[in-house]
Amino acid sequence: MPAAHWERSMGYVADRWHKTRPTPDEPECGQHKGMVASAAHGKGKRWQARYDAPNGREVTSLWATKTEAEREINKQESAKATGSWLDPKAGRVTVERFALDTWLPAQSINGRSEVEYLGALRRYCFPEWGHREIRSIKPSEAGAWQKLLISKYKLSGTYPNRVARYVRGVFRLAVIDRVIPVSPFERISAPALDETAVQPPDVAEVKQLLAAAHIDRWRTMLEVTALTGLRSGEIRGLRLARVDFLRRTMLVDQQLVHEKGKGMYFDELKTGAGLRTLPLPKRVVDVLAAYIERHPVSTSGPGAGLIFTMPAAGLIGESTIAFALKAICKRAGLGPRHWHELRHHYASVLIAGGENPKVVQKRLGHKDVMTTLRTYSHLFAEAEERTRDVLDAAWAEPGETGDGAEFSGTGGRIPESRSGSGVVAQLRA
Template structure:
């Protein structure tokens, strides 16, 4: 059990020491009249003593009761833990705790250093208020001019920092509690249709770009996944492609193979026979490296070096100009693949798995409008089919009526109509 100490007076005065002129029967200490008088002292769950200063004896006693009760209920939080600065906790505790690859860690650090630390970096964790959290989220748009899904993406990292602080018993409650997260506002994708994709393939000025374009449209691979594709991950016999890595670039490191961001990214994509034949012909003509760091890499530049992202982007822009289409990015071929699956009637879960999204909500958020278009086409197909059926029924009725003098026996008419609709 804790106890209260009187900082202004000595507990064991020496004989003959002068009495306090302000408090009878007390001997003043060196701290007399400086700061708050009463000190609450108690042991934390770890056995270490904690202290806090208070203006009155009653306040100090209440603090001890509060802390002892918190220990009993398991809700105790070290009052000094929340004094750690937001920037320190974010970079030294939260970031290392994330189960992410090196490239993603660099991305997350960049988000923290650009948007969170400039605003709250030197603030103590416990000092951030919900009103300030709400205002900070608005700054992402008004000050930092983020748009689309980026405000929500950036805010999710800050909210995660404070959630971990709650779990680590640094603070009792996150300042984002009760503050709605920014809504995702992705720009509706407008993927190229198949005729446009075929024009791009036709306009490609090298086998490398032609096959990469065609394969991207038939698999939905991300640029890094496509450029990092190796021969032993293509199952020519069963028509399947195993996605397990990506080619990335890092300043100071150059290009290298890296794990995918999420486990969902590791997936198997069924290949149509056209894609199998396309790859087989390309490999027969352009042999992948048999040794070295890029062993088995399908798409390389002259000399066996991998294709960099900027090089691939430049090539696609040149092809778009030659094909006289709107400028496109490699990711739009991924959207094309998704649109083909959706138009073909694939359900969201299948599309999610093919694209390697971590959850179906991500898939729906990006492609919801394409499903809406598919639903609309389904209604049109059904309506058109029923119109044709009714037209055929009426035509048959007219012929039957003419043959029988304008009258169809009542017992036969319903059977005739049902037969025509069923056909």
């Protein structure tokens, strides 16, 4: 006798222990009257819930009783109807397999970023969770793991937040792909962005560095970086064709990078925001034009088209300019500086000049304005305070003491000789 079942469109329950189409000569089951035992009789759970997933693939599960199997069918059909269906077997994939096979290939990143992401996962995630089914991770474990980044792995600064962002992304995609119903990080706050306030060199210090840079190449690269905010890879990969001397603009669309096993090569920028056209001050145009006249751009070899190269048209490595800057700092009698701090200098000058955060973000090629605000929040605060001081001084009434005293007798009008930058200089003194 065939087992009881529902319409195929609604799923059905199958009796594994008995045949649905026995032949007339097959003996009756000794335990269940009117049925013929199958080869699976007495082995494992008797009732099998069967239904089609939204993609048409049949999904099955085993249950001890018919009632449980029917309840499972009802649950899954209801989930399909509301759009909340999840493959019960999908969550069995391990964290490592989902991260490597699904999440990583889905990221729109270049090769270097993929190496960075993979390295973070292998060092901090897979040792803890790699072998675990992705559905088994609990929120309490997610919170505890984030604390391990600091207590066990001794990460600091922005790195705990960055690593956690990668792993949280793995689980977020698992939710989107309907592998798990909810991420264990759903109500768990990400590690705080513990950024150290940058203290960029001021104009006076940059001029000291320029004076101590005896090699033309390093002096010019240093000055151009301070006046454009280019990253190390961007200045080292700067091509003559990207500079429009007539319109005084510079297209930043590539960088020179180094990757273990591949050596140095030209690569696209890490984010779309990094692609930008910079307005150039006259000083940069003049400095570059003079440098190119002294050192014509090579038209052949690995450095073809590059403005800055080593002798014999060799590409400049990141460690090379880092070593050069270290020597320049020592010669200038200054503390050590990193090349990236010249980029911070550029940002600090823009902020001090009154540029708003969105403009600074665009000039630096940051992905979002929050990155700019987090990095330079204290500098924006200082700029705001200077604005208050200038206005207080300008509008001080005659006889007032404090910041406005120096303008007493002017009726609140700024003397012409003290307007503009002169006021700021007076207030800083």
